[in-house]
Amino acid sequence: MTEITLEMVRQRAEADARTYGYYLNPDPNFLQSLLEGLKRNEERYGYPSCPCRLASGKFEFDRDIICPCDYRDPDVVEFGACYCALYVRKDAHEGSTELKPVPERRPLEKQSRAYTVAAVAPEEKPEPAAKKEVEAPSEIKPKLWYCKQCGYVVFRDEPPYTCPVCKAKREMFAEIKTRIDFVG
Amino acid sequence: MQFSKVSGQKNQHKVILYALSTCAWCKMTKQFLKDNDIEFEYIDVDLCEEEDKQKIREHIQSKGGPLSYPTIIIDDNLLITGFRKDKLTEALGL
Numbered sequence: 001m002t003e004i005t006l007e008m009v010r011q012r013a014e015a016d017a018r019t020y021g022y023y024l025n026p027d028p029n030f031l032q033s034l035l036e037g038l039k040r041n042e043e044r045y046g047y048p049s050c051p052c053r054l055a056s057g058k059f060e061f062d063r064d065i066i067c068p069c070d071y072r073d074p075d076v077v078e079f080g081a082c083y084c085a086l087y088v089r090k091d092a093h094e095g096s097t098e099l100k101p102v103p104e105r106r107p108l109e110k111q112s113r114a115y116t117v118a119a120v121a122p123e124e125k126p127e128p129a130a131k132k133e134v135e136a137p138s139e140i141k142p143k144l145w146y147c148k149q150c151g152y153v154v155f156r157d158e159p160p161y162t163c164p165v166c167k168a169k170r171e172m173f174a175e176i177k178t179r180i181d182f183v184g
Numbered sequence: 185m186q187f188s189k190v191s192g193q194k195n196q197h198k199v200i201l202y203a204l205s206t207c208a209w210c211k212m213t214k215q216f217l218k219d220n221d222i223e224f225e226y227i228d229v230d231l232c233e234e235e236d237k238q239k240i241r242e243h244i245q246s247k248g249g250p251l252s253y254p255t256i257i258i259d260d261n262l263l264i265t266g267f268r269k270d271k272l273t274e275a276l277g278l
Contacts, residue, residue, distance in 0.1 A: 037206030101266030
C-alpha cells in the first residue's frame with residue numbers, strides 16, 4: 001500500500017474545498033492538527049474518518065463520518081464550519097466569523113455503533129460463511145436513492161443532505177423501488 | 185482504565201477530560217488547561233479497550249452529555265461538551 005503522507009491528505013482536502021466552494025480552516029496549527037488526525041485514521045482504519053469523532057473501525061458503520069462527512073454541508077451552512085472545523089465558509093476563512101464548537105448532528109444511534117462494535121459486528125455472529133460476505137451489518141439497510149433534479153443515484157441507508165452533483169436538498173431525493181420478476 | 189495525569193498548581197477541582205487522540209479541539213482543550221495551570225486527568229477514548237469505551241459512554245450519558253469530544257467533567261458533577269473557553273473559565277474560576 002502506498003504510504004499516506006500529510007501532503008496527500010492536505011491536497012485532497014484542498015481539492016475538495018475548491019470543488020465545493022469551501023475553504024480550509026484558517027488557523028495553520030489547528031489545520032495541521034486536523035490533517036494529522038485524518039492521516040492517523042486512514043492509517044489505522046483504512047479510511048480517513050473524522051478526526052473529532054469516535055470511529056468504530058468498521059467501514060459500514062463509519063461511512064457517514066468519512067471525511068468529507070455526510071454532515072459537512074448542512075453544518076457549514078448553519079454554523080460556518082463542519083463538525084471538526086476542517087471545512088469552513090468564506091466569512092469564517094476571512095476571520096469575520098468566530099468559529100465555535102459545532103453541535104453533533106450525527107444521530108445518537110449511529111454514534112453508538114462505535115461503542116458496541118463487538119456486540120453487533122457481522123463476523124461476531126455465527127452465520128454461514130457465504131451469507132456473511134454479502135450481508136451488510138445488521139443495523140444498516142442500504143437502499144437506492146435518486147436525485148429528482150439531476151438523476152444522481154446513491155446506495156446508502158439514507159439519502160445525502162445535499163446532492164453532490166447538483167446541490168439539490170435532501171427533500172429532492174426519492175427511493176428507487178426495484179422489483180425483479182422471473183418469467184417462464 | 186488508564187488516565188494520564190497532568191499536574192498543575194490549581195488542583196481544587198477534580199477535572200476529567202475525555203478526548204480523542206486525533207481531535208484538534210481536544211488538543212486545544214488540553215493546551216488550555218495546561219496554560220492555565222489546571223490539574224486534570226485525561227484519557228484518549230479512541231485508544232481504549234472496548235470495555236472501557238463502554239464505561240466511558242455510560243459515564244458521559246449518566247451526566248446527560250452527548251457522545252461528543254472533548255467532554256470535560258468537573259467534580260463529577262458539571263459536564264461541558266466541546267472546547268468552550270467561556271464555560272471552562274467560569275467553572276474553574278479563571
